[in-house]
Amino acid sequence: MTPAWILDVFAAVMLAVAAVSAAQLVAAWPRRYGPVSTDTDIAHLLMAIAMAGMLVPSLTTLPDRAWEIVFGLLTAWFAGRVLRAGGGCAPHLVHSAAMLYMFLALPAPAADGMRTLRYPTLAFAFGLALAGYCVWDLDQLSGRRHAFGGVLSPGVTVSCRIAMGVTMALMLFRMI
Amino acid sequence: MSETAVVSGRTAWRDRLGTRAQAANPAVDLRRALQLGLAGCWLLDAILQYQAFMFGKAFGRMLGAMSVGNPGVIARPIGWNATLVAHHAVLLNTIFATLQLLIGLGIACRPAVRVALAASIAWALGVWWFGEGLGMVLTGSASPVNGAPGAVILYALLAVLLWPRDRSGAPAPFPAARAIGAPAARALWLVLWLSLAYFALLPGNRAPQALHDSIASMASGEPHWLAGLDRAAASLVANHGLSASIVLAVALAVIAAGVYLPRPAAMAALVLGIAVAVVIWVVGEALGAILAGGATDPNSGPLLILLALAYWPTTR
Numbered sequence: 001m002t003p004a005w006i007l008d009v010f011a012a013v014m015l016a017v018a019a020v021s022a023a024q025l026v027a028a029w030p031r032r033y034g035p036v037s038t039d040t041d042i043a044h045l046l047m048a049i050a051m052a053g054m055l056v057p058s059l060t061t062l063p064d065r066a067w068e069i070v071f072g073l074l075t076a077w078f079a080g081r082v083l084r085a086g087g088g089c090a091p092h093l094v095h096s097a098a099m100l101y102m103f104l105a106l107p108a109p110a111a112d113g114m115r116t117l118r119y120p121t122l123a124f125a126f127g128l129a130l131a132g133y134c135v136w137d138l139d140q141l142s143g144r145r146h147a148f149g150g151v152l153s154p155g156v157t158v159s160c161r162i163a164m165g166v167t168m169a170l171m172l173f174r175m176i
Numbered sequence: 177m178s179e180t181a182v183v184s185g186r187t188a189w190r191d192r193l194g195t196r197a198q199a200a201n202p203a204v205d206l207r208r209a210l211q212l213g214l215a216g217c218w219l220l221d222a223i224l225q226y227q228a229f230m231f232g233k234a235f236g237r238m239l240g241a242m243s244v245g246n247p248g249v250i251a252r253p254i255g256w257n258a259t260l261v262a263h264h265a266v267l268l269n270t271i272f273a274t275l276q277l278l279i280g281l282g283i284a285c286r287p288a289v290r291v292a293l294a295a296s297i298a299w300a301l302g303v304w305w306f307g308e309g310l311g312m313v314l315t316g317s318a319s320p321v322n323g324a325p326g327a328v329i330l331y332a333l334l335a336v337l338l339w340p341r342d343r344s345g346a347p348a349p350f351p352a353a354r355a356i357g358a359p360a361a362r363a364l365w366l367v368l369w370l371s372l373a374y375f376a377l378l379p380g381n382r383a384p385q386a387l388h389d390s391i392a393s394m395a396s397g398e399p400h401w402l403a404g405l406d407r408a409a410a411s412l413v414a415n416h417g418l419s420a421s422i423v424l425a426v427a428l429a430v431i432a433a434g435v436y437l438p439r440p441a442a443m444a445a446l447v448l449g450i451a452v453a454v455v456i457w458v459v460g461e462a463l464g465a466i467l468a469g470g471a472t473d474p475n476s477g478p479l480l481i482l483l484a485l486a487y488w489p490t491t492r
Contacts, residue, residue: 002228003266120467121399128216131223135215138284139208166277170223176469 002174010167011055017160018048024157037157039081043074043092044160047099051167054102064103071100091133091161098126098168106175115175123172130172134165206490207351211283211293211338213482217331218280218296221473225273229470235269236262238472242309245317250310257306275299293335300332307472313371319381320372320428321390321460323476330479333368337361337486350435352486362435365487369432369449373425382421388414391459397468402458409459427452439489446484453480 021044028038050067053060062070078093105118117123141158229235240258243251261268279299282292304310304326311318311326318324339355348354352361380386392410395403413420427448434445457463457477464474 002226002231003270006226006270121401124463124467127223128220131216131219134219135212135280135284138215138281139212139286142284142286142288162281166219166223169219170226173223173466174227176467 007055010170011052011059013163014048014052014055014167015059017163018045018052020156020160021045021048039077040092040157043078043096044157044164046070046074047095047164047168048160050099050103051164051171054171055167064106068100068103071096071103075100091137091165094126094129094133095161095164095168098130098172101126102168102171102175117172117175120176123176127169127172130165130169134162134169137162137165205351206485206488207338207340207354210334210351210482210486211289211340213478213485214296214331214334214338215280215283215292217474217478217482218276218283220280222273222276222280224466224471224473225269225276227470230269230273230472231266233262233265234470235265239307242307242312244309245312245315246309247314250305250314254306254309289340293339296335297332300328300335303328304332313375316378317380318375318378319390320375320424321381321387321456322394323461324375325368325371327473327476327479330476330483333364334479334482334486337364337483347491349491350487350489352483361487365435365483366432368483369428373428373432376421376425376428382418384415384417386417387420388417394460394462394465398462398465399467402462402467406459406462424452435487442487442489446487449484450481453477453484456480 021041025038025041025045028041049061050071053062074096075093078089078096081089082093101119101122102117105122106115107118137158141155141162224230236258239261240255243254243258246254275295276299279292279296282288283296285292308326308328309315311324311329313325337352337355341355342348343354343357349358350361352365375381381390388410391406391413395406395410398406431445431449431452434442434449436442437445454477457475457480461475461477462468464477465471466474
């Protein structure tokens with residue numbers, strides 16, 4: 001079994017992501033950033049809370065069925081965004097779809113507490129895509145910092161996405 | 177600057193980073209793209225290292241099994257390391273997984289790429305000995321179909337070939353030549369693929385049922401589609417171990433010589449190399465046995481593909 005404290009660390013990272021996303025939403029509110037970045041922050045907030053609950057059961061906030069509906073809606077929203085605006089929203093679509101898949105493919109816990117995902121090939125595909133987006137995001141983020149320096153807010157948003165991508169991929173491969 | 181301008185500028189940043197399709201990406205050439213592929217492989221390695229079973233006694237036993245058949249001077253440190261890992265599985269595996277995570281993220285982060293690549297070479301060499309028993313190349317049981325010469329040594333080789341440095345002089349004919357020069361890069365390619373051809377012809381691999389048994393054993397625990405593919409491939413080579421090994425060895429030798437050929441023939445050889453790597457990864461390695469649970473890495477297939485792409489001609 002993975003030691004509980006390691007899962008606690010990842011859950012803490014997710015709670016930090018949730019806090020940062022909430023702070024960005026609050027900070028953005030009077031400045032009217034518009035739906036373009038607001039939906040990203042809302043998605044990050046919800047995903048981080050859901051993942052923290054999956055990693056540490058005591059942090060569970062909503063029943064699985066509710067999260068299925070939430071991530072079904074987010075997946076549909078970002079799919080629409082991808083269709084309208086192109087591939088820029090694809091990472092958000094993949095993150096939302098991976099969360100939806102995790103909740104749909106997760107059976108009830110076995111006697112030993114281990115949960116194994118149905119359709120593991122999908123978990124593998126999502127894991128690869130998430131790992132790919134993580135390295136791409138990090139490359140782009142570090143390249144921009146070289147070129148332009150100190151743009152805190154976008155950097156924080158992308159850093160949150162990287163942390164969520166790593167954690168999500170880790171959860172998927174743990175449950176194959 | 178007015179607040180409106182600041183907000184507008186920041187909004188534009190957020191849009192480009194998160195949501196807009198027309199992002200102006202920093203330049204990513206083929207070598208950088210391959211570095212990112214390598215980073216992705218390290219990241220996948222790290223994530224697999226965090227799997228539950230890695231924190232138990234089974235990981236130490238798995239490492240200990242790598243000493244079997246190796247000469248004493250190689251086997252003894254493997255046994256010592258396996259015992260150490262078995263006794264401190266949680267601590268050491270956490271360190272291993274986190275180190276691999278940092279290597280993967282480090283290669284993806286432009287300012288840290290040199291440090292991360294250097295660390296990856298040192299770590300890969302250590303794992304090749306203590307974790308993979310030198311890819312079992314000294315035991316007579318290494319086979320290109322199941323990961324010889326050890327996936328992790330390919331990480332080190334890629335780190336050397338993709339080192340972010342350019343030799344002065346004429347433009348390099350392919351990305352792998354940029355850091356160490358074309359003659360050295362071609363020699364490394366030749367040695368690797370010829371060694372794979374040699375391993376394919378070892379007595380243990382050319383026996384009538386050797387290839388069949390190796391492929392069929394990978395079906396266990398895999399999803400239906402992959403297990404079916406493995407069983408079908410195994411039945412195809414049943415009792416044809418010698419002829420299949422010869423065909424494979426000839427293909428590997430052609431790939432080895434390919435980088436010395438003129439551009440069109442070299443490209444054909446590289447495509448053949450990629451095709452062979454895909455077949456090895458899907459059929460021989462069952463995608464690194466990741467879907468069966470308990471894999472420590474994606475095995476050699478993806479790395480051979482990255483390697484072939486590193487030799488893709490970029491100048492005419």
